[in-house]
Amino acid sequence: MRTPHEVSQSSGFTLIELAVVMLIVAILTAMAVPNVVRYRMSEQTRESAQVVANALRAARAAAVKDGVQYFVIFNPQIPPSVQGTIVRLVRDIDADWTETAVDRGTDYRFNPGKNDAVQPYGMGLTTPFSGYTPAPGDMRAATLANVTDGASFPQDPSTGRPAVGFTPQGVPVDLNTPTAWGTGAGAFYMSDGSNAVYVAVVGPLGEVRVRALNPGTGEWQ
Numbered sequence: 278m279r280t281p282h283e284v285s286q287s288s289g290f291t292l293i294e295l296a297v298v299m300l301i302v303a304i305l306t307a308m309a310v311p312n313v314v315r316y317r318m319s320e321q322t323r324e325s326a327q328v329v330a331n332a333l334r335a336a337r338a339a340a341v342k343d344g345v346q347y348f349v350i351f352n353p354q355i356p357p358s359v360q361g362t363i364v365r366l367v368r369d370i371d372a373d374w375t376e377t378a379v380d381r382g383t384d385y386r387f388n389p390g391k392n393d394a395v396q397p398y399g400m401g402l403t404t405p406f407s408g409y410t411p412a413p414g415d416m417r418a419a420t421l422a423n424v425t426d427g428a429s430f431p432q433d434p435s436t437g438r439p440a441v442g443f444t445p446q447g448v449p450v451d452l453n454t455p456t457a458w459g460t461g462a463g464a465f466y467m468s469d470g471s472n473a474v475y476v477a478v479v480g481p482l483g484e485v486r487v488r489a490l491n492p493g494t495g496e497w498q
Contacts, residue, residue, distance in 0.1 A: 319473040321395045326467040326475035326487050332364045332385040333441070333477060333485045339368065340443040346372060348442035348452060351397075351428050351465060374442055374452045375435045397427020398466035398474060405471055409495040412488045414478040415464040421474070430463035430479075439465070447483040 329351075336347040350365045364385040367376050376382060398404065398421065407422040417429040428439030431451040441461040442450045449461030459481035466476045474490040476497075488497045 315472055318395065318469040318471070322467050322469050322473040323475045323487070323489065325395055326465070326477050328385055329364055329465050329467070330477035330485050330487045332366050333479055336366045337443045337447045337449075337483050337485070339366075340445055341447045343368070344445045345369065346374070346442060346444055346455075348374060348433075348440055350376070350433055350436060351426075351430065351439040369442075374455050394471075395467065395469050398424050398468040400426045403470050405468060406474060406490060406492060406495065409490065412464055412466075412476045412478050412490075412497045414462065414480045414486070415476070416481075417463050421466070424466050427466050428463065430465065431461065439463070441479055443483060449479050449481065449483050 333349055336349050339345075340347040346369045348367050348369060350367065352363045352365065365376075366383045366385065368381040369376075370379050370381065371377055404422065404424075407420065409421050411418040411421060411424070411429065415429050417431075418424050423429070426439070430439040430441050431453060432438065433440035433452050435452075440452050441463060442452050442455055443461075444450060444455075444458065446458075448458045449463075450456075450458060451460035454460055462479055462481040464476050464478040466474060468474045472492060474492075476488050476490075478486050478488060480486070490496075491498055
């Protein structure tokens with residue numbers, strides 16, 4: 278049977294062990310939190326880029342299915358307080374490549390309710406990795422520094438905003454020269470302003486892909 282002195286020594290040693298364990302847990306937690314935050318920001322950036330890609334795919338698929346031209350207008354002027362930029366998909370019923378009263382428009386919001394730091398690349402934020410090359414398939418920007426408000430698409434002559442049209446054959450066109458197939462190819466970049474850059478790319482034949490920048494190598498995945 279242990280004496281009271283032995284019990285006291287045993288209890289004291291257990292408390293020291295517990296304190297050491299708690300300290301280790303606190304250190305590990307402090308080290309893990311930044312990584313968790315970066316991961317969540319990266320995922321929100323990816324999700325926003327995916328919403329843009331979905332709108333582009335929907336416009337192309339509808340143009341082919343309905344046999345009517347569609348176009349997508351990007352509106353990066355919407356402030357973060359309105360919960361993110363709006364991507365507008367327009368069914369061009371009167372076939373004039375301009376949104377009029379007879380056309381049908383659908384709004385796609387990205388970054389709703391998310392962190393306001395996730396925005397179109399360069400929109401009121403720092404521009405991380407600005408010297409890196411743009412995503413494969415983006416033939417308009419020499420480097421990321423050339424991307425304005427997230428877009429490398431040509432501008433819509435009516436609104437001055439980045440836009441891309443899709444013919445009934447699913448080919449992307451510049452709204453300034455809609456008879457020149459493939460001229461609408463471009464990209465829309467999203468960033469958390471620090472570590473993550475994702476992009477929705479429209480190729481010259483209309484294919485849409487989402488890619489992620491590897492910050493360490495500058496390569497796109």
